[in-house]
Amino acid sequence: MWSTGPNIADGDVIIVWLTRDLIQPLTVEAGKDFNSRFGNYKHDDFIGTPYGSKVGARSGRGFIHLLRPTPELWTMALPHRTQILYHADISFITSWLNIKKGSKVIEAGTGSGSFSHSVIRSIGSTGHLWSYEFHEARETKAREEFARHGFSDIVTLTHRNVCKDGFTVADTVDALFLDIPAPWDAIEHAKLALRKDCITRICCFSPCIEQVLRTVTALNEHGFTDITMYETLQRPHDVARIPAPKSIAATTEKLKIAEVKREERRLQQIADNENRRQPKPKSPNKRKRADEEDDEGQEDGGKKAKTHKAEDTAELMLNGGEQTNEGSVSVSRVIPEVRGHTSYLTFATLMPIPPVRGPPAAEATPAETPDGGNAQTASGS
Amino acid sequence: MDPQPEASTSTGVIKSGDNVLVRSPNGDIRAVKADKDTNISVGRQGSFHANEIIGHPFGFTYEIFSKKELKIIPPKTLNEVEDTDATNELINDGQFVQPLTITEITALKQAGVHADEIIKQQIAAHANYELKTEYSKEKYRKRKEAKYSKSFTTIEPTLFSVCEYWFNKDKNRIRDIRNDTLAQMLNSANIRPGGRYLAVDDASGLVVAGMLSRMGGEGRVITICDTDSPPAYPVMGIMNLSKDEQKIMSSLNWATAEEDYVPVVPPSELSPEEIRSDRHKSRLRKRKHINDALTETREELFSGRFDALIVATDYDPYEVLTTLKPYLSGSANIVVQSPYVSILADLVNKLRGPGFLAPRLIENWHRRYQVLPGRTHPTMNTSGTGGAYMHVMKVYVSFHISKCRAPTACRYDDPDAQAAESRRVHSRKKVKVGEPAQTSVAPETKVVVQVEDPSQTTGAAPEESASTAMDIIVSTDPEVSNTLASASTGIELEEEAEVAQVAMAVDETS
Numbered sequence: 001m002w003s004t005g006p007n008i009a010d011g012d013v014i015i016v017w018l019t020r021d022l023i024q025p026l027t028v029e030a031g032k033d034f035n036s037r038f039g040n041y042k043h044d045d046f047i048g049t050p051y052g053s054k055v056g057a058r059s060g061r062g063f064i065h066l067l068r069p070t071p072e073l074w075t076m077a078l079p080h081r082t083q084i085l086y087h088a089d090i091s092f093i094t095s096w097l098n099i100k101k102g103s104k105v106i107e108a109g110t111g112s113g114s115f116s117h118s119v120i121r122s123i124g125s126t127g128h129l130w131s132y133e134f135h136e137a138r139e140t141k142a143r144e145e146f147a148r149h150g151f152s153d154i155v156t157l158t159h160r161n162v163c164k165d166g167f168t169v170a171d172t173v174d175a176l177f178l179d180i181p182a183p184w185d186a187i188e189h190a191k192l193a194l195r196k197d198c199i200t201r202i203c204c205f206s207p208c209i210e211q212v213l214r215t216v217t218a219l220n221e222h223g224f225t226d227i228t229m230y231e232t233l234q235r236p237h238d239v240a241r242i243p244a245p246k247s248i249a250a251t252t253e254k255l256k257i258a259e260v261k262r263e264e265r266r267l268q269q270i271a272d273n274e275n276r277r278q279p280k281p282k283s284p285n286k287r288k289r290a291d292e293e294d295d296e297g298q299e300d301g302g303k304k305a306k307t308h309k310a311e312d313t314a315e316l317m318l319n320g321g322e323q324t325n326e327g328s329v330s331v332s333r334v335i336p337e338v339r340g341h342t343s344y345l346t347f348a349t350l351m352p353i354p355p356v357r358g359p360p361a362a363e364a365t366p367a368e369t370p371d372g373g374n375a376q377t378a379s380g381s
Numbered sequence: 382m383d384p385q386p387e388a389s390t391s392t393g394v395i396k397s398g399d400n401v402l403v404r405s406p407n408g409d410i411r412a413v414k415a416d417k418d419t420n421i422s423v424g425r426q427g428s429f430h431a432n433e434i435i436g437h438p439f440g441f442t443y444e445i446f447s448k449k450e451l452k453i454i455p456p457k458t459l460n461e462v463e464d465t466d467a468t469n470e471l472i473n474d475g476q477f478v479q480p481l482t483i484t485e486i487t488a489l490k491q492a493g494v495h496a497d498e499i500i501k502q503q504i505a506a507h508a509n510y511e512l513k514t515e516y517s518k519e520k521y522r523k524r525k526e527a528k529y530s531k532s533f534t535t536i537e538p539t540l541f542s543v544c545e546y547w548f549n550k551d552k553n554r555i556r557d558i559r560n561d562t563l564a565q566m567l568n569s570a571n572i573r574p575g576g577r578y579l580a581v582d583d584a585s586g587l588v589v590a591g592m593l594s595r596m597g598g599e600g601r602v603i604t605i606c607d608t609d610s611p612p613a614y615p616v617m618g619i620m621n622l623s624k625d626e627q628k629i630m631s632s633l634n635w636a637t638a639e640e641d642y643v644p645v646v647p648p649s650e651l652s653p654e655e656i657r658s659d660r661h662k663s664r665l666r667k668r669k670h671i672n673d674a675l676t677e678t679r680e681e682l683f684s685g686r687f688d689a690l691i692v693a694t695d696y697d698p699y700e701v702l703t704t705l706k707p708y709l710s711g712s713a714n715i716v717v718q719s720p721y722v723s724i725l726a727d728l729v730n731k732l733r734g735p736g737f738l739a740p741r742l743i744e745n746w747h748r749r750y751q752v753l754p755g756r757t758h759p760t761m762n763t764s765g766t767g768g769a770y771m772h773v774m775k776v777y778v779s780f781h782i783s784k785c786r787a788p789t790a791c792r793y794d795d796p797d798a799q800a801a802e803s804r805r806v807h808s809r810k811k812v813k814v815g816e817p818a819q820t821s822v823a824p825e826t827k828v829v830v831q832v833e834d835p836s837q838t839t840g841a842a843p844e845e846s847a848s849t850a851m852d853i854i855v856s857t858d859p860e861v862s863n864t865l866a867s868a869s870t871g872i873e874l875e876e877e878a879e880v881a882q883v884a885m886a887v888d889e890t891s
Binding site: 004006017020050051052053054065066067068070071072087088090091092094095096098100101102118121122123124125126197198199209212213216217220223225226227228229230231232233234235236237239240241330331332334344346349351352354 | 392393394437438439440441453456457458459537539540541544560561563564565567568569571572573574575594595596597598599686688710711712713714722723725726727729730738739740741742743744745746747748749750752754757759769774775776777778
């Protein structure tokens with residue numbers, strides 16, 4: 001398993017947090033360098049540093065955080081070989097399938113190992129994961145990764161197409177997870193792999209509704225019950241602190257004053273125009289011009305008044321803002337673009353074989369149920 | 382075939398004394414206790430003898446014939462419904478269609494007529510039944526079955542079924558934590574067998590139940606509660622956790638979780654003359670046991686290095702976090718849940734400082750689908766909210782501009798870390814009951830600053846400064862900054878502020 005020590009040691013797998021969008025896994029090796037656009041570092045500087053440390057670049061510009069790997073960080077940092085499962089789906093599937101310490105679990109396919117890491121963490125050293133991948137190169141990569149992370153004892157990785165060849169264990173696992181293009185072809189194999197002495201659970205992960213329908217039919221035909229389907233998504237929020245919303249009271253007062261001022265100004269302009277007209281009867285030319293001016297003047301006045309008004313309002317807004325901007329509030333809203341769909345999660349349970357005891361009446365019908373799925377349809381009516 | 386490892390811990394079989402969730406045909410779920418030789422009532426369907434189900438695996442559906450006679454009925458499978466041309470064109474509301482009266486039906490029931498027979502008779506008497514579409518017919522039959530069938534299904538109280546049960550029963554008591562949110566909280570906190578965790582659970586114990594059920598008796602959980610007696614975690618009660626699974630949990634309250642506080646406990650050690658009787662002696666022994674356990678739990682908390690903290694409380698989450706943060710290790714996960722996004726938004730804003738990395742506020746959207754052949758659609762009613770949570774990681778306040786050839790004294794530059802360190806040294810000493818709790822000794826903060834050319838610290842390219850050796854600690858923590866200021870005679874304060882600014886600027890980008 002990943003290191004649980006307080007300090008980073010040579011050979012540890014760590015997560016380098018550069019930014020929220022740039023998170024990288026790293027195996028610490030003495031003597032090596034780590035270069036990024038947030039500076040240059042030496043692995044030697046990491047060794048002995050407590051997990052969770054902020055480390056400054058050698059150049060003095062920029063820094064990074066060195067974190068202890070978790071399956072959740074791994075999901076954010078891992079090299080994508082396929083489309084991967086994310087936190088919300090992984091968590092919900094783990095919970096529905098009742099995966100916990102000691103669980104025996106099957107997953108197909110391994111893909112990029114996002115789900116595998118989470119399951120391995122949850123089942124611990126007393127549990128076991130059988131993981132199947134039909135793509136050879138991906139299987140090799142995953143095998144290297146599991147070995148590097150110290151998971152080899154907990155996970156058995158097999159290169160095979162489970163739809164054709166089935167699983168390598170029978171009557172063994174508590175939970176089974178299928179993330180393959182045609183899960184309906186693997187249902188009968190799944191039934192063989194699940195243990196029969198207690199309730200077991202299956203989840204099929206398919207992005208398209210048509211896949212879900214075919215899967216549901218196959219599950220039903222093979223005697224799985226409690227078939228249900230979920231969709232689970234996250235709505236991450238953007239959080240900010242903004243000025244508290246302003247009161248309209250101050251603005252109202254300002255507007256009232258502004259109205260009075262504007263009226264005064266208008267009256268003043270009329271008075272000014274009156275004055276200009278009065279003492280200028282001398283030259284007719286001039287008078288004519290004055291008349292023109294008068295007309296224009298009034299228009300100008302109007303414009304001016306408007307300008308004044310605009311300025312006043314602006315001023316008022318500023319003042320108003322200052323006056324009422326007491327304190328700030330924390331706000332949040334869902335980020336503008338969120339993941340709208342990942343996959344449909346189809347779940348079902350497989351009932352155990354009923355115990356061979358109690359009144360004979362109790363044994364008669366159910367004895368056939370676990371094997372002959374078709375026998376159960378009779379009960380539907 | 383691969384070699385098969387030993388059997389799983391969960392047996393999935395009903396034992397005497399187990400809690401069992403029982404689902405009625407109409408979907409109602411109730412929690413019952415399967416104590417040997419007792420009767421279990423399942424409401425309208427009647428009651429039965431517990432011994433009839435003890436020893437069976439969970440999950441069967443039973444029909445009640447009499448108290449002593451249950452019959453396992455095979456689970457229902459989905460039926461294809463044939464499409465017909467029938468419509469509701471000729472069916473009007475309010476029409477008299479059912480001549481069979483309630484009295485007649487009750488009489489049938491009392492006469493012990495089987496549910497299927499009653500339904501048959503109702504269908505035969507129904508005036509418009511044949512006009513219905515096949516879908517509608519099935520719906521009708523199902524509704525009647527739910528009404529008359531004397532059957533029930535046992536459900537294993539797993540974390541999922543228990544959360545769902547409480548969410549439907551009384552979501553206020555579990556702070557609106559829906560299954561999807563709970564699962565994400567546990568995963569975000571990296572709950573695993575063998576981990577060491579702190580929890581503040583005012584959600585009736587749902588969160589703690591989740592942690593313990595996942596850990597399977599391996600690891601450690603310390604919960605902090607607000608009562609002077611051990612907390613009642615009613616949700617935990619119906620999880621069928623074994624003693625081994627529960628014993629990894631200890632609880633403190635907000636007073637006993639304070640380092641300087643000296644818990645007021647009755648004396649457990651008296652001189653031989655004072656001991657009045659054997660009963661008195663055994664009472665003292667018990668008391669000593671309790672007192673010792675409290676001291677040990679406190680020491681354990683104060684020595685820190687916990688891997689995660691999960692908080693679901695009405696108390697100020699920021700205060701809770703600042704109180705418990707010193708006991709978390711670097712890179713620890715912190716998860717805070719609240720029914721109210723606004724409380725978490727406020728918290729996120731407060732955590733935008735040093736010491737915390739990348740607070741994220743998540744609300745979930747979740748819905749279930751009906752998947753009947755030809756009738757697949759989301760359920761008409763769905764839960765509008767399942768609570769929100771925030772995740773953040775603890776990181777060390779300061780950062781180390783690394784120029785040194787080897788890791789140096791500046792590694793432990795986080796006050797939290799040092800408090801935990803010094804605490805660890807103390808905790809090795811034996812602490813007697815009643816002795817004042819040891820306060821953490823403020824550690825010396827050693828700061829080494831050797832700068833030949835201050836300009837190089839602020840923004841020079843790596844090549845330029847390659848030859849200069851320096852150790853600098855830049856800290857946004859006021860205490861450390863002061864120490865730094867007094868130590869850094871070589872650098873002008875402005876210069877230093879700039880370094881800090883650079884640090885902040887980069888911080889913002891991350």
